[in-house]
Amino acid sequence: MAEINHFEYGWITPALSYALSVLGSFLGLICAGRIRTAATGGQRAWWGILAAFAIGGTAIWTMHFMAMLGFAVDGTRIRYDVPITAASAGIAVVAVGIGLAIAGTGRVSAPRILAGGLFTGAGVAVMHYAGMAAMRLNGRLGYDQPRVVASAVIAVVAATVALWLAVTVRRALAITASALVMGVAVNGMHFTGMSALSVHLHDTEREVAGAEVGTLLVPIVLAVVFGVVGLVYALLAAPTDEDRAATAYLDARRGTGAAPVPAGPAATPDPVGLRARSTLARPGTPFPSRRDRAPR
Template identity: 50%
Template sequence: MQGTIDGFSYGMVTPLTAYVMACLGAALGLRCITRSLRKGKSGKPAWLALGAASMGCGIWTMHFIAMIGFQVEETRIRYDVGLTVLSLAVAIAVVGIGVFAVGYRGGGTTTLLLAGSFTGIGVAAMHYIGMAAIRLNGSLEYDIPIVGLSVLIAVVAATAALWAAVAIRGFLASLGASLVMGVAVSGMHHTGMAALSVHLHGETGGPETGGSAHALLLPMLIGPVLFLLIAGVVVMFDPMLVLGDADGKGTVGRRRAPAQHTDPPAWSGSAFEAPPRTDRSAYDPGPPARRNR
């Protein structure tokens, strides 16, 4: 018996909120990576780690906020705590590998393809580990070609995000890139959900183990959301990102050096020797004006 799936039980509230969180994580990640690429490597690992954690948390919160609106009409849904936490760890870890790769090796084609492929597959793994955490009176089944399409979207999205991190500098450009990345990550999620079907096991009802969707997901989302807000404060108040643009060429705070008036060179020879003739036209204002008699 096939279950009746409703992925939008709260209308457009959950998908739009999920999209906003994906954009927020992408924007913070891009700005942190931009900050790490400035000259001076003392804080580079910290900024890359903050960027990876921001992007990973953004992807994870997007997934599980969208899953709050997911239900199967014939059975209750619960979540396994361990697999849910594991999906968060996987999201941060795989994004971190890609971010550190481009942060230290640059945005070369080979680096982007390898890091983007690994990160995209990892993001897809995060999605399906999160789905494996679902506990219901039935089994989840997937359409393999659509699953492959979702993985391809994740790889393309991850590669584009890593490219944007090293190629885009301006704030408005980073903002636009984060909006596009939000579309890509959300598209990957909904493509994966389109591959899903539920085969029910006889009687309706739900499992007794695991936490209910609201009882588990809402408290677990508090931590990553707070982390993203704190990361946003750190990025907003970083002097190098506020005073200068991403390419490090900001002009705020610079002062023009005052004009220097050049005096004629001093004569250091003997007092009995005549000083050498010099062209004083650059130093003297000229002869005084003649008076009319």
């Protein structure tokens, strides 16, 4: 049995994987909160897709790949099958999207959240072990069944909690705390599943086919950067509650035939009466009499 190192580069890879899971969870929770306040079915679908990409793509799958950068096996190099790796990313996004569709539409209820969490958690577990199956090395992979079951249970519990938070949390502080908790749950599921792995090297050296980690790292990092920027832009460009209220007010005034009240020039502060003094000092302005200047 070969010796396995899950932290070849020390604390860097687990720290980055946790940061990615928190960032994806934070953006995903914000997008999920917009689902229930959306005015049309198209808007709900749009925010659901963005939330699925944020949670499934960034918080779960990208976290998984970043943690795998620190995975090493003595005596063999590791490569990855690109189609299976891409399929594992699609599984994560689709699983989260379906879970949000189950739990986040209609009336919020415990059966909906449990059903969505069960489906999403199973999808996350499939994603994890599909990503492991994409590894190519000079050896055979083995798994400890109890730990595999434990990782699947953690995935279902984490997904259920994530969906519950997605449909109930609204305040910024609560969203931040929830993202931190979700980051712990996602990383806990990953490293529990990784602890179940064992590698038995082949007796003879064999050619290892597939893409190296460095080859996949650049496109994945670019995808994450552009994806996060796109999510932030979508959130900033979306109208707020104040914008919708102002639009409704203007529409109501137009409907009654009343002209919108024009906004006058902003009044500048005049704490010591400079504006009044300048008025008195204009040419042609009569100087007030003693009686007018007397205090009343």
